[in-house]
Amino acid sequence: MVDIKQNVSLQPFNSLAIPSVAAHFVELAQEQELPDIIAYSRARQLGLRVLGGGSNLVLADRVEACVVRNVLLGRALVDEDLDTVILEVAAGENWHELVAWSIAQGWSGLENLALIPGTVGAAPVQNIGAYGVEIADALVSVRAFDLQREDMRTLSNGQCLFEYRNSLFKSAENRYLICSMRLKLHKTFSPMLDYGPLQALKSKIGLRAEDVFDQVVAIRQAKLPDPKRIPNAGSFFKNPVVTGAVFQRLQRQFPDLVFFVVGSGYKLAAGWLIDKADLRGQFGAGGVGCYSEQALVLINPERASSSDVIAWSDRVQQRVEQLFGLALEVEPRFWT
Numbered sequence: 001m002v003d004i005k006q007n008v009s010l011q012p013f014n015s016l017a018i019p020s021v022a023a024h025f026v027e028l029a030q031e032q033e034l035p036d037i038i039a040y041s042r043a044r045q046l047g048l049r050v051l052g053g054g055s056n057l058v059l060a061d062r063v064e065a066c067v068v069r070n071v072l073l074g075r076a077l078v079d080e081d082l083d084t085v086i087l088e089v090a091a092g093e094n095w096h097e098l099v100a101w102s103i104a105q106g107w108s109g110l111e112n113l114a115l116i117p118g119t120v121g122a123a124p125v126q127n128i129g130a131y132g133v134e135i136a137d138a139l140v141s142v143r144a145f146d147l148q149r150e151d152m153r154t155l156s157n158g159q160c161l162f163e164y165r166n167s168l169f170k171s172a173e174n175r176y177l178i179c180s181m182r183l184k185l186h187k188t189f190s191p192m193l194d195y196g197p198l199q200a201l202k203s204k205i206g207l208r209a210e211d212v213f214d215q216v217v218a219i220r221q222a223k224l225p226d227p228k229r230i231p232n233a234g235s236f237f238k239n240p241v242v243t244g245a246v247f248q249r250l251q252r253q254f255p256d257l258v259f260f261v262v263g264s265g266y267k268l269a270a271g272w273l274i275d276k277a278d279l280r281g282q283f284g285a286g287g288v289g290c291y292s293e294q295a296l297v298l299i300n301p302e303r304a305s306s307s308d309v310i311a312w313s314d315r316v317q318q319r320v321e322q323l324f325g326l327a328l329e330v331e332p333r334f335w336t
């Protein structure tokens, strides 16, 4: 019988350390427990909310749902050929530990995604990405329980509808409970070093995936606050993508505008926009504010409530809108 508890604090389970209580809470350690959890929720007319590491969430004071913390574990090599391996990884595995382990096995492809907090199961939800690589580049398929149809489905990479920080699982929120996924990694290392801080590695003779992994870890440790010390959810806003006309208008006004060309559009650095709006190192109610080293990271050092976090997020959006005429989109999911 599954152990479903009531009135459980979620503060230890979210990286912004927001004080929040789950009306109902259960840890999913085995897939066979799912029918009991679903039956419990249906009987009480509760929605199900899937929780991973809580590193991309803004929680309400009280979550009136059955919160299912995914702790499904397991990694297996399921197929290989001369050049590649296919891994099957359970959704509750820690993402960074998976990256470190795969590189130690001699398999590359995930090194640019080192040190991203959270679980494997959440990685496809917003198509995690860093330093020019996204999980979509390695993902073969996702095994997910469809809570609407009440059956297990295998979705191919194409069916996941991956985009920049977006996927089917984000748009059809709360429909799928991801249980595991297959990833394709490489036996021969082919580095992806286009992103600025990694370009210095291009000249290194005998470059290994471990070197890129170490460099990514070092950069991230220098740039991003450790949520255990300073609660945060990483980048709080997406980098806005604008048309050529909007880009030209802004570049005339702000010649030092930071941007990247993406297809026919321009991706603007949201951190730069917030910095330019004089919000870096500024704080509002509850001590919530923009991290002094990286304006894109909203921090909650005093462990304030979600209303303070949302109020600061609104303020950032308003200031950026006033100054640039751009609507910043938030990256974390709001459980309000």
Ligand SMILES: Cc1cc2nc3c(=O)[nH]c(=O)nc-3n(C[C@H](O)[C@H](O)[C@H](O)COP(=O)(O)OP(=O)(O)OC[C@H]3O[C@@H](n4cnc5c(N)ncnc54)[C@H](O)[C@@H]3O)c2cc1C
Pocket: 015, 049, 050, 051, 052, 053, 054, 055, 056, 057, 070, 091, 116, 117, 118, 119, 120, 121, 122, 123, 125, 126, 127, 128, 129, 130, 169, 176, 177, 178, 179, 224, 225, 226, 227, 232, 233, 234, 235, 333
């Ligand atoms: C310091 C820091 C740095 C970060 N850097 C990056 C970065 O470089 N790139 C990046 O992309 N992200 C980054 N993030 C954001 C975050 O780490 C990722 O979004 C991560 O994938 C969230 O994993 P999680 O397990 O904590 O998910 P949670 O926060 O628990 O959940 C996030 C969403 O996914 C859903 N979800 C979780 N597990 C499942 C599942 N098994 N099935 C279905 N839905 C599920 C939840 O319901 C929720 O909607 C950073 C965060 C922090 C705190």
